[in-house]
Amino acid sequence: MLVSERSTLRVVGAMIPSIVVISLLMLLTPLANAHGVAQGDQAFIEGSSGWHLMPYLYLGAKHMVTGYDHLLFLFGVIFFLYRLKEVGLYVTLFAVGHSSTLLFGVLSSTHVNPYIVDAIIGLSVVYKALDNLGAFKTLLGVQPNTKIAVLIFGLFHGFGLATKLQDFSLSNDGLVPNMLAFNVGVEIGQLLALSIILIAMGYWRRTSAFARQAFAANVVLMSAGFVLTGYQMAGYVKTNF
Amino acid sequence: MNASSTSLRATLPQLLKATALAAVVACAILITAVLPAEYGYDPTGIGRLLGLTVLSEQHEKDADVLIPSADSTVGHTVVQYEVPFHNDEKALTLQPNEGAEIKAVMRTGESIVFGWTTDGGAVSFDMHGEKLNASDEFSSYWKDKDQTSAHGRFVAPFDGTHGWYWKNRGTRPVTITVKVAGYFEKLYMPG
Numbered sequence: 001m002l003v004s005e006r007s008t009l010r011v012v013g014a015m016i017p018s019i020v021v022i023s024l025l026m027l028l029t030p031l032a033n034a035h036g037v038a039q040g041d042q043a044f045i046e047g048s049s050g051w052h053l054m055p056y057l058y059l060g061a062k063h064m065v066t067g068y069d070h071l072l073f074l075f076g077v078i079f080f081l082y083r084l085k086e087v088g089l090y091v092t093l094f095a096v097g098h099s100s101t102l103l104f105g106v107l108s109s110t111h112v113n114p115y116i117v118d119a120i121i122g123l124s125v126v127y128k129a130l131d132n133l134g135a136f137k138t139l140l141g142v143q144p145n146t147k148i149a150v151l152i153f154g155l156f157h158g159f160g161l162a163t164k165l166q167d168f169s170l171s172n173d174g175l176v177p178n179m180l181a182f183n184v185g186v187e188i189g190q191l192l193a194l195s196i197i198l199i200a201m202g203y204w205r206r207t208s209a210f211a212r213q214a215f216a217a218n219v220v221l222m223s224a225g226f227v228l229t230g231y232q233m234a235g236y237v238k239t240n241f
Numbered sequence: 242m243n244a245s246s247t248s249l250r251a252t253l254p255q256l257l258k259a260t261a262l263a264a265v266v267a268c269a270i271l272i273t274a275v276l277p278a279e280y281g282y283d284p285t286g287i288g289r290l291l292g293l294t295v296l297s298e299q300h301e302k303d304a305d306v307l308i309p310s311a312d313s314t315v316g317h318t319v320v321q322y323e324v325p326f327h328n329d330e331k332a333l334t335l336q337p338n339e340g341a342e343i344k345a346v347m348r349t350g351e352s353i354v355f356g357w358t359t360d361g362g363a364v365s366f367d368m369h370g371e372k373l374n375a376s377d378e379f380s381s382y383w384k385d386k387d388q389t390s391a392h393g394r395f396v397a398p399f400d401g402t403h404g405w406y407w408k409n410r411g412t413r414p415v416t417i418t419v420k421v422a423g424y425f426e427k428l429y430m431p432g
Contacts, residue, residue, distance in 0.1 A: 040405070129263075132249060135251065139253070139256070214249060215259070220263075222260065223266045226267030227267045230276075234276055234280055238282075
């Protein structure tokens with residue numbers, strides 16, 4: 001009895017630093033907007049036609065840096081990656097995944113429901129948190145290939161990015177270069193966000209408490225994924241029923 | 242590449258407890274904060290206590306102003322205005338690839354009926370408004386491509402300048418004539 005109470009307290013206590021790290025992630029993005037591009041930017045996109053490489057590049061980068069759904073997933077992916085080479089490999093797989101569906105979605109005018117795709121993105125955060133907790137090894141007895149998983153979830157994140165661009169009835173004039181610029185901006189924003197996360201993780205991992213807090217951090221991450229999923233599902237229900 | 246040595250290996254009871262905890266916390270955050278603030282759905286009343294529901298009410302209000310529904314006229318059969326009624330008409334000619342604006346100065350709640358037509362050529366347009374002293378920010382109300390006319394009624398959602406931007410994407414010059422009647426200060430072409 002006493003032991004279990006103490007261990008509960010310890011889990012709650014251990015959660016505090018990870019809550020701080022995740023809150024910091026969100027504070028970095030005061031304009032964070034999981035479901036779109038800011039209003040003023042929307043006015044720009046709709047009012048424009050022709051080539052606007054730098055503005056689209058900037059919008060892509062801004063969307064990534066302020067899109068906490070993508071950031072939380074990346075945070076989960078690199079949680080147990082210690083070597084820069086591995087970080088590079090996984091992030092490249094993620095980029096290949098989301099670029100393919102971003103380009104495919106916009107070019108083929110495939111319209112997926114933004115609420116559904118954002119709910120799946122929320123679930124990708126839950127998946128990665130469970131994966132980090134070793135859930136699949138415990139439940140299934142095998143570790144699902146983490147590289148394939150990051151690639152597949154990258155595909156869903158790309159559809160999410162495509163719906164953001166498609167919200168704005170893009171002009172056909174200059175569509176391809178503008179979309180490519182947006183894509184390049186997404187990768188730049190991802191690298192920027194990633195470097196901040198890596199620096200923070202580097203300091204955290206060096207503390208002796210990290211091993212203890214890692215479990216709690218992934219529970220917090222899973223909870224954040226559930227919140228994102230619930231938020232988007234509620235939006236779907238509200239707009240469709 | 243040895244991920245297993247660095248990742249965790251939770252036991253089944255630990256996993257169940259962790260997932261349940263994550264789900265319960267997520268539900269609590271959703272029900273008390275996210276849903277009241279984003280969608281105005283507040284079954285516990287905690288969102289209202291925390292003052293979060295004002296956020297979703299603001300959303301709905303913005304939507305009402307921009308897309309006046311038929312119901313919004315109930316109880317507003319007569320609306321009185323300080324500004325005298327008048328009408329005005331302006332025309333402009335756009336060369337191929339040229340764009341230009343005509344705007345009306347209006348205060349919140351003032352309304353006009355309007356219509357514009359071209360002398361044949363199709364243009365794209367963006368009906369929009371800027372707040373007084375706004376730098377580059379504007380709100381779009383109605384946009385379309387390849388049109389030769391547009392008609393409607395408009396209620397100003399804020400104090401500022403409201404009007405049309407047209408662009409001639411064709412190969413021949415197009416003349417656009419706009420007529421406005423109602424309650425507005427002046428119709429002008431921004432320099």
